[in-house]
Amino acid sequence: GENVEQHPSTLSVQEGDSAVIKCTYSDSASNYFPWYKQELGKGPQLIIDIRSNVGEKKDQRIAVTLNKTAKHFSLHITETQPEDSAVYFCAASIGDSWGKLQFGAGTQVVVTP
């Protein structure tokens, strides 16, 4: 089955700096790679996603890159702000169902003012 590994588990950055989170996956059939932000006591919220036919996608301060050959994808957050502090999860689709996802273990991001 699909296995998703996520690094680092914790990330502390100064406000204004960039944050990078990396994930690898094992199933070459995966074709959808979303990223979620989860705040304490809340459900995960989609922040950006990328499909397998695209190598890079950007939305304001957030960007995601995908390397299908190497089976890894990354989240980049630029100009970090204190409100970016949260747990971030990467995920990869299992088979051809975009809603059936294998999640990474999460990265706790702390942005200090």
Place this chain on the structure above:
Amino acid sequence: GAGVSQTPSNKVTEKGKYVELRCDPISGHTALYWYRQSLGQGPEFLIYFQGTGAADDSGLPNDRFFAVRPEGSVSTLKIQRTERGDSAVYLCASSLTGGELFFGEGSRLTVL
């Protein structure tokens, strides 16, 4: 509300008891998912409904777990003979077919 609603938000029960967790998806969303999230981990897929039928229940850990969605809207996750290892946050998500998942805030289950 416009989001996915889950009740109860917190449930404490004793080992061996029966529990029901309810999910009210976003109106018009045909797909509904249940995930389970243990402390410090990412969500883990349990079951997926498309309309009224369970399209994929391969993530249910054993036959103590069962879920229904009789009218294609509200879903109930049922856990029989609860065990301490069942303690987790149970998340529900809904989507239009092939679209973004919208998660609820979850039901935190504690089995004493």
